[in-house]
Amino acid sequence: MSAREDQADVQRVLRGDISAFEGIVKRWQAPLVNLAYRFCRDRSRAEELAQEVFLKAYRALRDWRQEAAFSTWLFALATNHYRTAIRSEPSRFVAIERMTELVTRGGDAYDGLRERDRDQSVRAAVLALPAKYRDALTLFYFHEMDVSATARSLGVPEGTIKARLLRGRGLLRAKLTRDVTGLRLEEV
Amino acid sequence: MTDQELDDILGAEAQIEPTPGFTATVMRAVHREATTPPPIRFPWVLALPGVMAWGLTLVLVFAIPWYSSSPPPAPAFRFRFDFSWVQSALDSLRHLQAGWIMLAVILTIACVSFPLRLIRGRYRN
Numbered sequence: 001m002s003a004r005e006d007q008a009d010v011q012r013v014l015r016g017d018i019s020a021f022e023g024i025v026k027r028w029q030a031p032l033v034n035l036a037y038r039f040c041r042d043r044s045r046a047e048e049l050a051q052e053v054f055l056k057a058y059r060a061l062r063d064w065r066q067e068a069a070f071s072t073w074l075f076a077l078a079t080n081h082y083r084t085a086i087r088s089e090p091s092r093f094v095a096i097e098r099m100t101e102l103v104t105r106g107g108d109a110y111d112g113l114r115e116r117d118r119d120q121s122v123r124a125a126v127l128a129l130p131a132k133y134r135d136a137l138t139l140f141y142f143h144e145m146d147v148s149a150t151a152r153s154l155g156v157p158e159g160t161i162k163a164r165l166l167r168g169r170g171l172l173r174a175k176l177t178r179d180v181t182g183l184r185l186e187e188v
Numbered sequence: 189m190t191d192q193e194l195d196d197i198l199g200a201e202a203q204i205e206p207t208p209g210f211t212a213t214v215m216r217a218v219h220r221e222a223t224t225p226p227p228i229r230f231p232w233v234l235a236l237p238g239v240m241a242w243g244l245t246l247v248l249v250f251a252i253p254w255y256s257s258s259p260p261p262a263p264a265f266r267f268r269f270d271f272s273w274v275q276s277a278l279d280s281l282r283h284l285q286a287g288w289i290m291l292a293v294i295l296t297i298a299c300v301s302f303p304l305r306l307i308r309g310r311y312r313n
Contacts, residue, residue: 051217
């Protein structure tokens with residue numbers, strides 16, 4: 001249904017009816033903002049990035065070859081834009097010391113808080129990974145663990161994605177475990 | 189931390205909602221984009237003679253001294269036509285330092301004709 005609506009709206013925009021683009025924006029704003037947020041962890045920046053992607057999509061609408069779904073094309077465009085944008089920006093990531101502090105902070109009364117902090121720390125640690133593992137992990141979980149959708153968004157074969165996920169998870173685990181152990185030793 | 193724990197944490201991220209005015213902001217930007225005239229493209233057709241003149245100049249500057257200083261290559265096969273007049277013409281040109289004179293002339297012509305062509309093109313459109 002959405003694919004057909006996308007196609008119809010694109011045709012209308014290409015014929016000169018700019019207002020038809022609003023349908024595309026309404027359908028895809030939440031996924032694009034959420035994907036951007038996973039790359040930058042900053043809500044207002046995520047909206048800025050998503051807006052830039054919509055503008056880019058509007059300019060490049062004629063380039064969409066309709067063999068692939070509009071969503072595939074849009075996500076590939078967005079992924080490319082977000083990766084380029086965050087590469088050129090100063091890092092806003094949480095320092096690893098802060099992450100491990102959050103992961104190790106104890107106390108039964110704070111279990112709920114600790115769990116939430118731990119989750120945030122793990123997400124922040126994903127952003128601190130080398131770009132190719134960070135991108136694979138970010139998109140894999142964004143696409144609800146769909147390897148082929150991740151591969152299409154990044155424009156690489158599925159085998160490459162599987163390898164990057166394996167290595168990325170390994171790096172993430174090693175990073176978190178090593179830093180937590182280091183912190184505990186320091187406390188002793 | 190196991191793979192399952194990582195999957196649970198990273199797969200269960202809360203969704204954020206775009207702010208209410210997001211669609212309107214994007215559409216304003218799209219309308220602005222649609223009404224902005226496209227950027228003026230570089231007039232490659234008009235610039236072509238100038239570019240060619242530059243190319244020729246570079247060839248003259250670098251090829252003539254090299255050609256005149258390098259020994260003549262051994263003929264791999266016999267030419268049907270006699271090109272010795274080219275060699276003698278180049279020798280005499282080198283003797284007169286004509287390369288530099290030609291370079292100056294070509295540069296002058298290019299400097300005058302290129303802006304003239306640009307202006308003519310603009311007024312023609």
